[in-house]
Amino acid sequence: MSVPSDLPEFAVEVEALTKVYRRTGTSPEVRALEGVDLAIPRGAVFGLLGPNGAGKSTLINILAGMVVKSSGTVRIWGRDLDRETRAARAAIGVVPQEINLDAFFTPREIMELMAGLYGVPPSERRTMEILEALGLGDKADAYARSLSGGMRRRLLVAKALAHAPPIVVLDEPTAGVDVELRHQIWAYMTELNRKGTTILLTTHYLEEAEELCDTIAIINRGRVIACDSTPELTARLDRKELTLTLGRDLAAVPGSLVRFDAALVAPRRLIVRYRPSAIRVDAILAAVAEAGLAIVDLTTEEADLEDIFLALTREDGAARRGPPAPEPPARLVADREAETVARTRSKPLP
Numbered sequence: 538m539s540v541p542s543d544l545p546e547f548a549v550e551v552e553a554l555t556k557v558y559r560r561t562g563t564s565p566e567v568r569a570l571e572g573v574d575l576a577i578p579r580g581a582v583f584g585l586l587g588p589n590g591a592g593k594s595t596l597i598n599i600l601a602g603m604v605v606k607s608s609g610t611v612r613i614w615g616r617d618l619d620r621e622t623r624a625a626r627a628a629i630g631v632v633p634q635e636i637n638l639d640a641f642f643t644p645r646e647i648m649e650l651m652a653g654l655y656g657v658p659p660s661e662r663r664t665m666e667i668l669e670a671l672g673l674g675d676k677a678d679a680y681a682r683s684l685s686g687g688m689r690r691r692l693l694v695a696k697a698l699a700h701a702p703p704i705v706v707l708d709e710p711t712a713g714v715d716v717e718l719r720h721q722i723w724a725y726m727t728e729l730n731r732k733g734t735t736i737l738l739t740t741h742y743l744e745e746a747e748e749l750c751d752t753i754a755i756i757n758r759g760r761v762i763a764c765d766s767t768p769e770l771t772a773r774l775d776r777k778e779l780t781l782t783l784g785r786d787l788a789a790v791p792g793s794l795v796r797f798d799a800a801l802v803a804p805r806r807l808i809v810r811y812r813p814s815a816i817r818v819d820a821i822l823a824a825v826a827e828a829g830l831a832i833v834d835l836t837t838e839e840a841d842l843e844d845i846f847l848a849l850t851r852e853d854g855a856a857r858r859g860p861p862a863p864e865p866p867a868r869l870v871a872d873r874e875a876e877t878v879a880r881t882r883s884k885p886l887p
């Protein structure tokens with residue numbers, strides 16, 4: 538395999554990437570990506586997050602060579618996608634959003650075929666090892682069409698790993714899969730990453746991004762609107778909530794607390810919202826003590842990824858003076874939209 542042995546700082550670098558899907562028949566022109574810059578560090582688990590139609594699959598499909606970019610540059614494992622196409626391709630294994638498997642091949646045949654395509658010599662192939670790791674060992678010689686949906690999805694992951702690429706890209710790996718399979722896929726990704734594989738995944742499940750990704754880029758309508766480490770991204774909202782359970786009933790917020798954003802939500806329950814960058818929690822606690830109140834219990838709540846995601850995509854919609862994105866909240870969408878290119882290139886299972 539022709540993956541360079543010198544290790545690049547970035548597994549994937551994308552600069553000023555633009556994709557315009559041309560007008561066809563009844564469909565209008567679509568500007569799916571508008572000047573996207575991304576640098577994915579080697580060894581990262583990088584999440585590309587965004588609502589339906591944001592451009593995630595377009596970006597992934599450009600990396601996979603299934604969609605031709607309109608302009609911009611892409612480097613995969615230090616190799617330019619235009620000038621060193623083969624080497625760039627060899628460095629990446631892509632798990633597409635749509636299941637595209639040939640129904641009349643067995644998992645073993647599919648794995649061997651992929652390894653052969655990438656020129657992996659038979660002695661270096663790890664077909665059974667990979668199939669077993671994904672719980673498909675006993676299905677190695679069954680026709681793909683006889684596999685369950687969950688098995689097919691795992692086979693897609695196996696197929697992307699057949700040439701042992703240093704980068705694995707997964708487009709919505711757990712869309713529409715049950716909780717158990719989701720956790721299996723997460724565990725396997727974590728294990729692969731621990732062994733050194735760089736992982737890029739797209740998702741609109743915020744929980745998935747929070748669980749797996751160390752760095753997250755949020756993409757909306759073809760543009761990157763935020764890119765940061767997961768904790769720094771959520772810290773951006775600078776919002777915290779302190780809930781206090783008190784030792785006795787109150788009729789109103791005590792005087793010592795009125796300078797805070799405090800609300801009495803029950804006779805013994807006080808909620809204080811504050812900006813951690815401006816107010817320290819001990820100042821709030823001191824004010825409670827000053828009022829002569831005993832604290833029976835307390836909890837704090839931080840802004841999470843969903844809060845930041847909604848805040849950023851809303852801001853972005855307002856900034857562009859258009860109506861806000863029509864999509865329902867990200868975690869509620871069951872995304873099964875077809876990828877035209879993937880579909881026309883593959884024979885779907887019956």
Ligand SMILES: Nc1ncnc2c1ncn2[C@@H]1O[C@H](COP(=O)(O)OP(=O)(O)O)[C@@H](O)[C@H]1O
Binds near residue numbers: 592596878
């Ligand atoms: N093959 C295609 N032809 C025309 N438009 C497309 C094609 N694929 C995607 N699009 C459009 O490009 C935009 C981005 O889509 P996509 O990259 O699939 O977003 P995501 O994966 O984030 O949901 C959408 O408006 C979508 O309708």
Ligand SMILES: [Mg+2]
Binds near residue numbers: 709
């Ligand atoms: Mg998609």
